[in-house]
Amino acid sequence: MNVLVSACLMGFGCRYDGGVRRLSCLDALGERHVLIPVCPEVMGGLPTPRSPAERVGERVRNCEGADVTAAFFAGASAALELAQREGCRCALLKERSPSCGSSVIYDGSFTGKRIPGEGVTAELLRCSGIAVFSENQLEELLAWIAAQES
Numbered sequence: 001m002n003v004l005v006s007a008c009l010m011g012f013g014c015r016y017d018g019g020v021r022r023l024s025c026l027d028a029l030g031e032r033h034v035l036i037p038v039c040p041e042v043m044g045g046l047p048t049p050r051s052p053a054e055r056v057g058e059r060v061r062n063c064e065g066a067d068v069t070a071a072f073f074a075g076a077s078a079a080l081e082l083a084q085r086e087g088c089r090c091a092l093l094k095e096r097s098p099s100c101g102s103s104v105i106y107d108g109s110f111t112g113k114r115i116p117g118e119g120v121t122a123e124l125l126r127c128s129g130i131a132v133f134s135e136n137q138l139e140e141l142l143a144w145i146a147a148q149e150s
Contacts, residue, residue: 007037007038009026012039016053018049040121052110060120090132093133097119103116
């Protein structure tokens with residue numbers, strides 16, 4: 001099965017600060033499945049590094065107050081297109097990201113406060129029928145894949 005995965009979790013330096021959050025457990029997942037890296041923010045035209053951004057409702061603003069919503073939505077569309085082209089039925093995305101957060105995002109105040117919510121890409125993928133999991137839900141992802149394969 002092809003699995004769409006946040007590129008930063010795979011070791012690509014595409015996070016807003018240029019860093020990574022590589023998950024070593026992806027090595028085992030990659031032995032059985034094809035992992036398709038995706039960074040919606042880069043795909044939407046944002047540079048690395050870039051100013052931190054947070055989602056509030058349908059808008060995304062960076063810490064300087066610039067509206068970067070268009071780039072986030074363009075990246076989400078590109079990520080969906082990639083997922084569909086590669087036949088991905090599920091995605092493993094970076095929690096808390098304004099693009100990829102699947103259940104928790106920052107509240108838009110740039111104070112570190114977390115709230116329930118989805119990033120732009122996670123929301124679009126889920127609404128398009130792709131199962132979305134965070135790096136905190138690896139067991140659930142593996143169970144979902146096993147159920148799909150049986």
